[in-house]
Amino acid sequence: MNKRGFTLVELITTFALSAVIITILTNIVLIMKNMYNNTSAKTELYINQANLSNYINSKLNNGKLLTYSTCNDSNFCYTFTFSDGTTSRLVITDNKITFGDYNYVLKSNNYVEGESFDILNTAPLSDSTLNDSIMVINIPIKSKLYPKENFGVNIVYQYNSNTLY
């Protein structure tokens, strides 16, 4: 009798086990591929967020802000003047955020929603050299790919109201 080869039971068991393992591994590979694609899109948004935050914060903190005013513009627009005489304009349109010579162009999936500019004052302090006011510039950036997350910036600038007007 020819005793070479596998029995039917052995073959069926092997194929069944292989199919289960391959299915699980394929699922894992697909999930990791999805994770990789999501990561690169998210990373780009986070990098842009970091750049915008760094630029505005550096400009406000290093440039010694002297005054600010709204622009005669239908868009969200503020002009900041610094002690060295330079000015930077913050403008937010549907698909672009500009601060001075820095431009952040939003991709079609991304948009700004609910931007705001606030000044919070407190009562004068006994030590008049301490900061008593806070400027808050909030620019939320949303993405259709990640609707629950905010890739925008929240700039907080502390100052003494005697030095800024």
Place this chain on the structure above:
Amino acid sequence: MKKNNKGFMLAETLIVTTFVAGVLIYMFIQFTNLNQNYDESYKYNTVEGIYALEDLSDFILDNSLVINNIDVLLPSEKYTDISKCDEEVVINSEYCKNLVEALNIEKAYVTTNKFNNTVKDNLKDEFGNFINKIKSEGSEKYRLIAKFKDGTFATIRFGE
């Protein structure tokens, strides 16, 4: 009667099944950890969080009275909830509350940079796994640890 030699022994089947099941379970656990770390990495020490804590540390350092109060509290209490803005600590409570609100801080603690396991255990309920990832290094004197309203966490060292 001839002996039927087809099929597997029970022992062979059990050994192979156990081995394959073990490998799959190990892979599943590793993959779950990987997925959890991936999700958590986006919530820890975000750019906005770091900038917010820099602003808060500027407020603390600008006012020598605040730093003196913290220096008095830390040796005994080990950590202070700065986000409560108690007048005994921050002097200008109204300004502090405005600042905490503007920075979207839910809770912020000041502690010494090299904090011990007792502090970690006490703050673990508030900060979860984040507190375990903080390394006590650097020559700075203080550390700020914060939880923000959007569910992110951040920590910075500050002060000489």
